[in-house]
Amino acid sequence: MARFLHLSDVHLGFDRYENAERTKDFFFAFQDALQKYAIAESVDFVLIAGDLFEHRQILPATLNQAQIGLELLQRANIPVLAIEGNHDNLPYGTKTSWLRYLAENELLILLEPNGEQAYDRWTPETRCGGYIDLPCDVRVIGSRWYGASAPKAIAQLAESIQQLPTPPTYQIMLFHHGLEGQIARYSGALKYEDLQPLKDVGVDYLALGHIHKQYTAEGWIFNPGSTEANSIAEGQDQNPRGVYLVTLEDGEINAELKRDYYQRPIVRLKLKVNKQQTQEKVEEAAVEKVSKEIDKTRGAIVELRIEGQLGFNRLDINVRQLRQKLHQKSQALIFLLKYDVTGTEYESPFPKGGEPPKREEIEQQVFEDLLSANTNYQHQAEPLAKGLRVLKQQVLDSEHPSVLYRFVAELLTEQDSKN
Known part of the structure; x- marks a missing residue:
């Protein structure tokens, strides 16, 4: 039997809303989930399926948050196996990343294929490699962030997996990408048939990340969602998210979504x-x-x-x-x-019918319609409309502006007194 915790999209360093307390929420959620469902449950290992960080370049406080959480697991002798997501992957033109830094400091194991999309065995001496065989009879395989080229990369990775030595009882693969049909307005999601080659070469549990809501597919694809809501919409109960506490036993997969840890309401x-x-x-x-x-x-x-x-x-x-x-x-x-x-820009206070209206009736109607559209004037629409007709004629007669202003003031004062 093997037990592990699968989480993704932690997004440490989240800085939307420019609120320091909100940024801390992501650390508290990460820390509490690890304490409750990794350490207290004595799991064999923890999986982080991408986007541990919100940004590729992070502040010292954010790095410290990651180290605090990972050190909790280190003291409990629980290994952490991780991959990079689209938020924290290796920046173009650089040779290292913050996840690589954490790996070199022995706080996690970063699993990624080599430049030919082939897999080398991870070793503690090099702190590098694409797969690792754990004592709990589980092989964990890594990947990278592939974006739009994911379908092509999957075909290459599947071929590379097939070339690996005979696996233990269970094979798990970490992959940061979304499955289509899970959220609206998401372009670039993978079709199920895009992932099928991984199933064909023996992947028993595909540990996904990237989409921030929980979902499963066909009994072997699992996505826990983000540990903390990144937006108002992600807080809805109809879009649950959390972490998976997973048990592998007798060829069966039992993945329980856990949500009872620190989260901002x-x-x-x-x-x-x-x-x-x-x-x-x-x-x-x-x-x-x-x-x-x-x-x-x-x-x-x-x-x-x-x-x-x-x-x-x-x-x-x-x-x-x-x-x-x-x-x-x-x-x-x-x-x-x-x-x-x-x-409301235009509204008739009452229907009109019968003979074609005269010009003055049309003017009266138009002014009343405009006035009735405003709550503040609708109860005075008729007398004010009459006043506006008089005002219009005064303008046409080229009355002095002082006369016009005086007329308007008297009109409004008269209506106020009636109310």
């Missing part, structure tokens, strides 16, 4: 608005929505999406100011406001 809220609401009512509704969810939003990453049709110009709301107010009210670590609304 994510809360997504939605507010539907309508054109009967004034600007003040919409803002009050947003505050009330957030206030009702304070037990969930405190310390979380929160998104409020405001949707619907407004009865005033959508620009009348100062979105930045409202977001700051809601952020403070929610006590969230990060607050995102999605203002996805449309304004």
